[in-house]
Amino acid sequence: MKRILFFVFLLGVSLSGYAQDEFNNTFKPIPPKHPEEEKDIPPKEISPKVTPPDVIKKKDSLPFDPKKLFDNPYLYKKPANTEGIYYRQNQFLGSFKTQALTAKIRYRDAAFLDGDKVKVYLNDKVIVPEVVLEGDFKGFEIKLEKGINRVDIEALNEGFASPNTAQFEVYDDKGVAVMNDQWNVGTGYKASIIIIKE
Template sequence: MKRIFLIIAFASFSLHSFAQELNNKFKTIPAKDPAVKEVIPPKEVAPKENPPSPVEKPAPLQVNPDELFKDRNVYKQDANVEGIFYRRNQFLGNINTTSATSTIMYRDAAFVDGDKVKVYLNDKVIEPEVFLNGEFKSVKIDLVKGINKIDIEALNEGFASPNTAEFKVYDDKGQVISSSEWNVGTGYKAVIVLVKE
């Protein structure tokens, strides 16, 4: 009797285990919302074609340094010496102003070593020889309508090359409208263009 009871217990235990395996293999999970929603992909928007930007005409009274320095009668040709960058002309910019006059102040920007310069206004000498020291020196000019080209030529390089100078340009109200430094070799020029509107 014990054997029969043991066989029946064993058989029912096996069937119970087999039934659980069958039930666990695959169960469907019901959806919360039985209605199927159709997903619509977003529309592709073609990139906007920007019209080409209008070509800006250069200001008629601006000086192009590349064209300016081509004149070998006025400007010494740049030297192509490797490692020496001051044997060239230096363009210090176009400056627009409404002033009737302008004052240009300059001095030696580094060690005071005997640097000398010559100052031109529209290719005419206005200061034949100026010794640069630590104090600012100045020249006042009357501006003509349009382009007023100021060339500062290095007459020498002093004891320590190159010829170094600091300059400031003031309008007729005493306001600084430009400030810079130059480093040029003997015979080369730094150029500032004041455009009177």
């Protein structure tokens, strides 16, 4: 009986060895019933490198160079080369264009009421010979000429506290404020506003 069991055992071992032989072959996947159609993937679009054009700066349409505004030594005092004191020079307050017939300029002392005095010119002609800057706004109205109208405000003194300081406002003939700023200048120096009537 031991021999029969031994023989059955050998037969089982030999059959299992043949059964393993099919796994030695390379793996072959079973194809699906409904194969998906391969979608054509379009190639990636590579945009060409485009260099943007240089930015052209629009030239200032003002008919003068603000840097050369104070070049005339007969009209404007030269800056004082005093280290640490920056108000001993003329000050350009800006420019604007308008179609208004008149402009109103108002000013007042922007700091201490220390007795600051100014003289006002329009195109090199004195229109206000002397005015003391106070806490309330004072002003004048000018009739604008075609082209450039230059308003110069000259500091006649610096009051008790240097420099001559003031806040100013400019209005067109419709009452619209077009400028609002301050000047800080020493005695004899001017703050200038350019109004261009188109």
